[in-house]
Amino acid sequence: MSTQNASDAAVAGDRHGDPRPDEASPSRAGSTPAGRQGFLTKRVMAWAAWDVGSSSFDAVVVTFVFSVYLTKPEIFGPSANADLGWTTAVAGLLVALVAPAVGQWTDRTGKSRTVLAVSTVGVIAAMAALFFVEPGEGYLWLGLTLLALGNFIFETGTVVYNSMVNDIATPSTVGRVSGFGWGMGYLGSIVLLAVLLVCFINPDPGLFGVTHEDALHIRVSMVVCAAWMLVFTLPILVLSRNRAPTGAPSRGVFGAYADLVRSVRRLWATDRSVVWFLVSSAVFRDGLAGIFAFGGVLAGVAFGFSESMVLAFGVAANLVAGLATVAFGQVDDRVGSRKVIVGSLVAMCSLGLVVFLGKPLGPATFWIFGLALCVFVGPVQAASRSYLARITPRGSEGEMFGLYATTGRAVSFLAPFMYSSAITLAHAVSGRPKDDVAIFGILGLVAVLLAGLLAFLPVKAQAAQARDDGDRAR
Numbered sequence: 001m002s003t004q005n006a007s008d009a010a011v012a013g014d015r016h017g018d019p020r021p022d023e024a025s026p027s028r029a030g031s032t033p034a035g036r037q038g039f040l041t042k043r044v045m046a047w048a049a050w051d052v053g054s055s056s057f058d059a060v061v062v063t064f065v066f067s068v069y070l071t072k073p074e075i076f077g078p079s080a081n082a083d084l085g086w087t088t089a090v091a092g093l094l095v096a097l098v099a100p101a102v103g104q105w106t107d108r109t110g111k112s113r114t115v116l117a118v119s120t121v122g123v124i125a126a127m128a129a130l131f132f133v134e135p136g137e138g139y140l141w142l143g144l145t146l147l148a149l150g151n152f153i154f155e156t157g158t159v160v161y162n163s164m165v166n167d168i169a170t171p172s173t174v175g176r177v178s179g180f181g182w183g184m185g186y187l188g189s190i191v192l193l194a195v196l197l198v199c200f201i202n203p204d205p206g207l208f209g210v211t212h213e214d215a216l217h218i219r220v221s222m223v224v225c226a227a228w229m230l231v232f233t234l235p236i237l238v239l240s241r242n243r244a245p246t247g248a249p250s251r252g253v254f255g256a257y258a259d260l261v262r263s264v265r266r267l268w269a270t271d272r273s274v275v276w277f278l279v280s281s282a283v284f285r286d287g288l289a290g291i292f293a294f295g296g297v298l299a300g301v302a303f304g305f306s307e308s309m310v311l312a313f314g315v316a317a318n319l320v321a322g323l324a325t326v327a328f329g330q331v332d333d334r335v336g337s338r339k340v341i342v343g344s345l346v347a348m349c350s351l352g353l354v355v356f357l358g359k360p361l362g363p364a365t366f367w368i369f370g371l372a373l374c375v376f377v378g379p380v381q382a383a384s385r386s387y388l389a390r391i392t393p394r395g396s397e398g399e400m401f402g403l404y405a406t407t408g409r410a411v412s413f414l415a416p417f418m419y420s421s422a423i424t425l426a427h428a429v430s431g432r433p434k435d436d437v438a439i440f441g442i443l444g445l446v447a448v449l450l451a452g453l454l455a456f457l458p459v460k461a462q463a464a465q466a467r468d469d470g471d472r473a474r
Contacts, residue, residue, distance in 0.1 A: 039173040040180070046235035047168050048181045050120075050161060052188035053232030056225035057123055057154055059189035060196065063292060064314045066130060067147070069218045076140045083144055091148040092412040095155040099405040103159050110243035112160050119157025120233045126150035127229065130222035135215045155405060163401040165389050167243075172333060178386040179329020182378045186322025192228055193315050196221045201311070263403070273460040274391060280459065281384045282407035283414065284345055284452025288377050290415025290445045291348070292317075295370065302359065302439040303366045313367070317374040325378030329386075332379075337387035338459065344376035344383070345453040351376075352446035359439045418444030 060066070070076060071084055106112050126146050133143035169177035199207040200217045210220050267274045299305040299313050332340050351373040358365035392400040422444035426437035 039169065039176050041168070043168045043239070044177055044180065046239045047161075047164060047177075048184040049232045050116075050236045051181045051185035053120075053229040054123070054154065054158075055185045055188035056192055056228040057127060057150060058185070059314075059318065060192055060225050061127060061130070061147070061150065061222065064193060064296065064311065065196065065201070065218065065221060066143075068296075069215060070133070070140070070143045070147070075135045075137075075215075076143075077137045083140065084147070087144040087148040088151060088412075091151040091155075094152050095405060098152075098156060099159050102156055103163070103401055103403075103405075106160055106163070108245065110245040112164060113237070113240040113242045115160045116157055116164075116240070117237050119153050119160070120229070120237065122153035123150050123157070124226045124229050124233075126153065127222055128226040131219045133219065159401050159405045162385055162404070164240075165385065166392065169389070174333075174386045174389050176329040176333055178389065179325050179327075179332060179379070179382040182382040182385075183322045183326035183329070186318045186325060186378060188228075188232065189318040190315050190322065192225070193311065193318070196224065197311055197315075200224070273458065276455065277387065277391075277459045278403055278407045280452050280455035281388075281404070282411050282452075283455055284341075284380065284449055285384065285408050286411050286415045287348075287445055287448035287452055288380060289412070290419060290448060291373065291377055293415070294419055294441060294445065295374075298438065298442060299366055299370070302441075303363045305363060305366075309363075313370070316371060320371050321374045321378040324375040325382050328379035329382060332383050332386055337383040337390070340383040341380055341387070341456060342453065344380045345449055345456070348373055348376045348380075349446050349450050349453065352442050352449070356439055356442050356446075415445060415448050418448050420444070422447075 067084065102115065106115055126149050129146050130143065133139045133146070165174060165178055165181070200210055200221050204217070205211045206217055210217050264275065295317065296310045296314060299310050305313065328340055328344075351369050354369045355365060355373065358369060388400060388404055419441040422440045422442075423437055426432075426440035430437060
């Protein structure tokens with residue numbers, strides 16, 4: 001671990017003996033006051049690099065490459081797509097059950113670095129093992145199991161990773177830090193997708209003589225993804241250290257859930273706005289996930305994009321979302337997370353309707369307004385994370401982010417259900433083939449976003465107040 005100074009030390013330091021970042025003494029933050037120093041410290045860069053590395057799983061494996069390969073009916077059978085949905089739902093249910101206990105255990109023991117390291121290595125191993133998923137129905141369940149296992153480990157580790165934002169940011173910079181992390185994740189997705197597209201997926205043979213025979217180009221890409229994540233997650237694993245334990249005795253899994261029930265009751269009794277935030281953000285975050293999960297499908301089926309055009313759109317979407325997320329981080333710190341969330345959700349609902357109504361105009365509609373819609377995906381995600389970071393009491397980071405993950409996973413079925421329901425209803429009413437009415441799926445996603453927006457409106461502008469309080473504390 002670096003010993004140059006405290007600002008270059010652990011990503012997750014002792015939160016119970018040291019002052020908070022906004023109360024840092026000169027020995028911790030140098031001679032520059034915390035409020036005026038730049039937010040891109042070594043600790044922030046190491047933390048954001050994990051987002052870059054993990055983009056290989058989130059964007060390439062889950063969204064644009066491996067899941068598409070695994071659900072091809074001509075290779076893995078007609079039920080592959082539905083089976084993928086079931087296994088993903090099981091993984092989500094396991095995260096909902098385990099995440100709170102992991103978060104609370106991490107808070108009590110202080111072993112944030114240990115949990116993040118184990119989960120990171122687990123995801124890397126699962127990705128590398130995808131190389132062995134060859135074409136053929138006999139390999140379907142190997143692929144589905146590895147994907148579900150990777151999803152479970154990834155989401156569990158993300159609980160701890162998200163909670164670390166309070167270790168590296170002050171109340172006045174948490175928006176920029178959170179947005180920078182999301183933006184770097186999008187940048188990682190862009191670069192890796194472009195590399196795989198140019199080196200392995202499009203050419204036949206590709207780099208190192210990799211051919212398309214037996215889907216070798218896809219399987220080798222998974223090994224590249226594993227190596228990518230290993231390289232970019234090393235900084236945080238090397239530089240970070242565990243927090244000091246709270247000293248509270250371990251209460252086990254059932255004790256952890258009993259504490260969480262009491263926590264929710266306490267939150268409801270003391271500040272219902274926090275509970276409304278957890279519920280509403282779960283809904284609109286699932287809508288955001290649906291936008292990216294089904295964006296490629298809509299481009300191909302509803303607007304007639306070719307496979308290469310879908311990948312090109314994926315690169316462009318990540319580029320737009322990444323740049324917007326970094327830019328909106330500045331807005332977050334100036335006006336507060338609540339205004340960013342509300343404004344972005346209103347814009348997304350409006351643009352979704354424009355995409356639906358503009359379908360007769362052809363692919364140009366999706367290129368223009370689909371990309372415009374992607375502008376607001378990252379800012380909502382980052383603003384939600386920074387809002388929660390601002391309202392979370394010290395020492396409760398793991399527990400609160402565990403609740404954040406749990407509520408999100410609890411409704412993870414909502415966007416796929418509404419997407420498919422809208423298409424099925426349009427098919428039943430019009431009598432047209434389902435692929436011919438695929439555009440109606442976006443109305444289902446807009447409905448989820450709108451429901452999340454309406455549920456979020458009772459949430460107070462607490463993030464801005466917390467930022468102001470932090471500034472006064474300095």
